[in-house]
Amino acid sequence: MNIIVAADKNWAIGKDNKLLVSIPADMKMFRQETTGKVVVMGRKTLESFPNGLPLKNRTNIVLTGNKNYKVKDAIIVHTIEELLEEIKKYPSEEVYCIGGDSVYKQLLPYCDIAHVTKIDFGYEADSYFPNLDEMPEWEITAESDEQTYFDLEYSFVKYERVK
């Protein structure tokens, strides 16, 4: 399974159930990377999307503990075990964990590639991604040139599990 995230320089990823910043080129990369694939997310991340709707042209799988939760055009699972069973139907390289905080933390052990958009700024935040630079099992294997969006600097960094 892959993981895809945009994190600031402190590995912050969100505040008040919103992204910290929306960078058009990052949104485009996310769309290109995940279109036609399977995206796995927590219920709060789904509800943070425009109108709370699943992402188009992707198989959406949503985790919630609520047995009555239903969303048109999304597969609902209620435990990590149920999720792992569901994703067996797809090649693991086509499955992307797209957040948020709680789901990233639970699924990181099952992931072996992480696509991180690293934003060189420290935002006020309440959601974080694990610091891959402090985890010996993760290594940077590719990194884009520095990109800019107005005065913001960021880069696309690929991490791979090495152990």
Ligand SMILES: NC(=O)c1ccc[n+]([C@@H]2O[C@H](COP(=O)([O-])OP(=O)(O)OC[C@H]3O[C@@H](n4cnc5c(N)ncnc54)[C@H](OP(=O)(O)O)[C@@H]3O)[C@@H](O)[C@H]2O)c1
């Ligand atoms: N920067 C990025 O790339 C990025 C990407 C995605 C999200 N985010 C940010 O992350 C933040 C949201 O993170 P979050 O942790 O608050 O929410 P979340 O992970 O999106 O959703 C949490 C919800 O998922 C369900 N869930 C999680 N684990 C489960 C399990 N093992 N079994 C059953 N259900 C489970 C629960 O739903 P129920 O309460 O319904 O039971 C839980 O309340 C927002 O600020 C968002 O903008 C950032």
